[in-house]
Amino acid sequence: MSSTIEDRLRDALTARAQTVQDDGRFAVLPAPRTPRTRWALPVAVAAAMAVLIAVVTVSLRPSPPPRPAGPAPLPAFYAGSVLTERATTTGTGKVTAIRQDVGPWGVYDSRSGRRVTDLPLPVDTKVAGLGDGRTFFVVGRDRRTDPVLKFMKITLTSDGRIAAQTPLPLAVSAKRGGFTAFAVAPDGQALAFSRQQSGKCANACENSHAEVSVFDVPSRQTRRWNGSSLSYIQHLSWAGDGRWLAYDLAGSTAGVGEQGVLDASPGRELSRMTTVDNSMGYTAGRPHASTFVTVMSRTDRLTSLTEFSANDGKRLRDWTIPVWFTPLTFDATGRVLIGWQRPGKLARLDGDRLTLIPMPELAPKQHLQVAW
Structure with missing residues (x-):
């Protein structure tokens, strides 16, 4: 108021x-x-x-959970070879041995499964990729009578055809046969391959032991590491940092082997750092990291995966997916695992989402080996 x-x-x-106004009023x-x-x-x-x-x-309300990212794009192409099983039988029909005939390696379109072109060096061939779908390394020979295994870098065009074939300054004797595993470092500057000391490994690989060699492209030096006896190395994988090399050692127990990590630092002797026992699948190195993922247990409906440190073997993460799966490699993002879903189906694992990858048509006793 x-x-x-x-x-x-x-x-x-x-x-x-x-x-005062003109009329005198205020x-x-x-x-x-x-x-x-x-x-x-x-x-x-x-x-x-x-x-x-x-x-x-x-502003104080909790943010909604981020939408799941869409599937990461696959590399445009992968390399593959068709394996055909042939059984050796007696006159009574009893199977005495099963042999696998290896078909020529070629390039496949990962979107359609269509074979695009053949790769060179068709005899005793192994292939490793950089994971970009365009760069592959091939080891093999042109003819069975060639005395050495040659190495070559292959670069593809955008439609999967061969744009360049670059010979590498490395050749090894073919007298002991081909390689059991082959892998290339993430920067393409080191090649890892394994062979058997014994040239005879048709059945149980008696009197043989595993061997890993690493060839440094810049220095042209080869280093070797000898592993366990009565076994062979069936898979090699580089960690994303390019220092650590994991191997999968097939053991005498069916379905169970050993996985270890080698320190492959340039200029040093190869040395074993860590070992993972009772593994049941291949090891995949995560890009841009010093870790590996492997299978620790598996049934028809469940697969338990673990990620471990290359430095000390410490298990960093464990998880289970509701499907039979064995990893082969990671894609370039480090988010998607590429591997096999039984029976013989190529697949990608993005989190817990499994998606089949197109493959060529195969006969009942045929299988596909691949490289990314």
């Missing part, structure tokens, strides 16, 4: 001080101020406060 009276007195004094006093003028500021403040409270409330 006092505020209203003070306002009216102030207005009256102002009017009296004004110039200017008309302004009308009394209404209460709504007095409450305009508090209402505006209240409205602003309400907006502020609403904004703060919204």
